[in-house]
Amino acid sequence: MTNTVNKLMPIAKCFTFGSSSSLNVQAYRFFRWILPPIFGLFLLAVIWAMIAEHTPELPGPIKTWASAVELFSDPFYDHGINDKGVGWNILASLQRVGLGFGLAAIIGIPLGFIIGRFEFVARMTAPVISLLRPVSPLAWLPIGLLVFKAANPAAIWVIFISAVWPMIINTAVGVNKVPQDYMNVAKVLNLSEWKIVTKILFPFVLPYMMTGVRLSIGVAWLVIVAAEMLTGGVGIGFWVWDEWNNLNVEHIIIAIFIVGIVGLLLEYALTQIAKRFSYE
Amino acid sequence: MEKANTDKYVQLEHVNMTFNTKKGTFNALKGINLNIKEGEFISIIGHSGCGKSTVLNLIAGLLHPTDGLIFCAGREIAGPGPERAVVFQNHSLLPWLTCFENVYLAVERVFENETKAQLEARTHAAIELVGLTHSSDKRPNEISGGMKQRVGIARALAMEPKVLLLDEPFGALDALTRANLQDELMKIMAKSGCTAVMVTHDVDEAVLLSDRVVMMTNGPSATIGEILEVNLPRPRARLALAEDKEYNHLRSEVLRFLYERHAKKSA
Numbered sequence: 001m002t003n004t005v006n007k008l009m010p011i012a013k014c015f016t017f018g019s020s021s022s023l024n025v026q027a028y029r030f031f032r033w034i035l036p037p038i039f040g041l042f043l044l045a046v047i048w049a050m051i052a053e054h055t056p057e058l059p060g061p062i063k064t065w066a067s068a069v070e071l072f073s074d075p076f077y078d079h080g081i082n083d084k085g086v087g088w089n090i091l092a093s094l095q096r097v098g099l100g101f102g103l104a105a106i107i108g109i110p111l112g113f114i115i116g117r118f119e120f121v122a123r124m125t126a127p128v129i130s131l132l133r134p135v136s137p138l139a140w141l142p143i144g145l146l147v148f149k150a151a152n153p154a155a156i157w158v159i160f161i162s163a164v165w166p167m168i169i170n171t172a173v174g175v176n177k178v179p180q181d182y183m184n185v186a187k188v189l190n191l192s193e194w195k196i197v198t199k200i201l202f203p204f205v206l207p208y209m210m211t212g213v214r215l216s217i218g219v220a221w222l223v224i225v226a227a228e229m230l231t232g233g234v235g236i237g238f239w240v241w242d243e244w245n246n247l248n249v250e251h252i253i254i255a256i257f258i259v260g261i262v263g264l265l266l267e268y269a270l271t272q273i274a275k276r277f278s279y280e
Numbered sequence: 281m282e283k284a285n286t287d288k289y290v291q292l293e294h295v296n297m298t299f300n301t302k303k304g305t306f307n308a309l310k311g312i313n314l315n316i317k318e319g320e321f322i323s324i325i326g327h328s329g330c331g332k333s334t335v336l337n338l339i340a341g342l343l344h345p346t347d348g349l350i351f352c353a354g355r356e357i358a359g360p361g362p363e364r365a366v367v368f369q370n371h372s373l374l375p376w377l378t379c380f381e382n383v384y385l386a387v388e389r390v391f392e393n394e395t396k397a398q399l400e401a402r403t404h405a406a407i408e409l410v411g412l413t414h415s416s417d418k419r420p421n422e423i424s425g426g427m428k429q430r431v432g433i434a435r436a437l438a439m440e441p442k443v444l445l446l447d448e449p450f451g452a453l454d455a456l457t458r459a460n461l462q463d464e465l466m467k468i469m470a471k472s473g474c475t476a477v478m479v480t481h482d483v484d485e486a487v488l489l490s491d492r493v494v495m496m497t498n499g500p501s502a503t504i505g506e507i508l509e510v511n512l513p514r515p516r517a518r519l520a521l522a523e524d525k526e527y528n529h530l531r532s533e534v535l536r537f538l539y540e541r542h543a544k545k546s547a
């Protein structure tokens with residue numbers, strides 16, 4: 001009895017202490033932020049179910065859900081090189097993306113600074129960048145295979161080449177946007193190049209750089225699935241291909257959700273990091 | 281070392297300044313000749329766009345004259361130097377650094393051989409001089425416009441410059457804050473004895489603070505129209521001067537120059 005009373009207390013408070021406003025705020029939040037996304041996902045499921053109803057080959061949401069529950073009950077089994085749990089596949093893909101993306105950051109960000117800082121370098125690199133940037137990432141795969149003579153480094157190479165452009169370009173744009181006032185301060189105070197970079201350029205460029213980093217991780221994650229389909233081994237992309245050969249359509253749909261959710265989480269994590277570093 | 285002529289501490293000789301713009305060349309300054317004595321306070325006044333900031337930036341070494349020569353302490357100015365500190369119109373503090381760190385950045389560079397404790401002491405002293413000790417750990421966006429401008433002044437003074445260059449230092453402030461800062465600046469300048477060149481568009485400010493007021497004609501090809509000596513005794517008190525005959529005479533001289541002889545044609 002006392003238990004129920006305790007549980008009801010907060011609700012009672014809402015009603016008694018004239019906090020109709022706080023109730024309104026909650027209702028407002030619910031209708032504005034929570035209801036629409038739920039409704040959207042629900043609509044997606046309904047449309048999917050309707051299509052599945054008329055397409056015998058395509059499993060519906062309920063069947064897929066059941067399959068997902070089963071799949072994730074043991075994500076980390078290991079039955080040899082070509083039969084690993086879905087967890088291993090996700091981790092393998094994340095590792096490749098991490099490596100390719102990390103290399104792209106290590107090279108792309110400093111390069112962006114140099115390009116932004118020195119006009120000559122900017123002019124020099126402009127044609128190369130405009131020529132190479134629009135190339136579809138997968139077109140680089142054969143070159144990777146040729147040079148590295150192995151699938152795994154080739155996949156990492158493809159991630160690197162697709163992730164490096166947004167970081168170079170956004171960093172360089174940020175450096176170009178540093179207000180002349182700040183550069184005048186640097187000149188009048190006669191700051192060393194190191195101080196200019198650490199005390200003026202870096203803090204100012206950080207938000208631009210983080211935009212580049214976020215774009216890059218998005219692209220990298222997009223590309224890994226396709227690259228792995230071609231290279232094979234262990235990885236979420238290869239897993240999709242494997243399940244296609246097994247004609248396990250539930251698993252393919254699950255893979256689509258996994259790719260989407262992991263991409264979302266990566267982007268979210270980087271946005272949070274970017275917020276922490278912003279000076280405002 | 282050659283002893284600099286104290287009557288010509290800062291010297292501009294036949295300075296021309298032409299900018300290259302997209303529409304061709306633009307002659308901003310023509311035939312500027314000016315000698316500034318050591319310890320003197322000079323104001324440059326003129327209508328907007330005549331080239332006041334350009335003159336200041338030339339002395340600061342941020343710009344190089346197209347023709348002519350500029351000297352400071354007998355040496356030609358080749359670029360910015362720690363003996364010439366600048367207070368910028370829009371304060372130009374770095375928003376990601378605290379007030380203390382903003383000042384420290386300047387001090388650190390000028391007094392490279394000193395220990396960290398000495399540098400920090402200098403920074404504290406400069407911030408105390410402008411009365412901001414209580415806000416020294418705040419970021420620029422957490423303090424008022426007047427306070428930001430004080431930090432800008434502290435940053436310049438902390439460098440112990442020979443010449444202080446101020447570009448409309450109080451332009452963005454309300455009248456009361458402006459008056460307070462003007463009084464403080466007068467005290468600080470009396471104490472430090474350094475030479476100052478201030479750009480302003482405020483007639484009262486020019487007459488109150490300066491030993492000489494340099495009045496510029498309108499651009500393009502702006503030049504020095506007239507130089508007014510202000511022989512009012514120091515220290516100067518704002519209230520007493522308001523009734524002073526000489527002060528009001530000088531004030532109307534400047535006004536007459538700006539609004540009669542070189543009135544800006546309304547755009």
Ligand SMILES: Nc1ncnc2c1ncn2[C@@H]1O[C@H](COP(=O)(O)OP(=O)(O)OP(=O)(O)O)[C@@H](O)[C@H]1O
Nearest residue numbers: 299301306308327328329330331332333334335499
């Ligand atoms: N970097 C530049 N390139 C081209 N033209 C310039 C440049 N800097 C200044 N000018 C021109 O030179 C003239 C003088 O500019 P300046 O900034 O010195 O004027 P000012 O007297 O300081 O004006 P204000 O009172 O509005 O600050 C203006 O017509 C301006 O357009």
Ligand SMILES: [Mg+2]
Nearest residue numbers: 332333334447
């Ligand atoms: Mg100006």
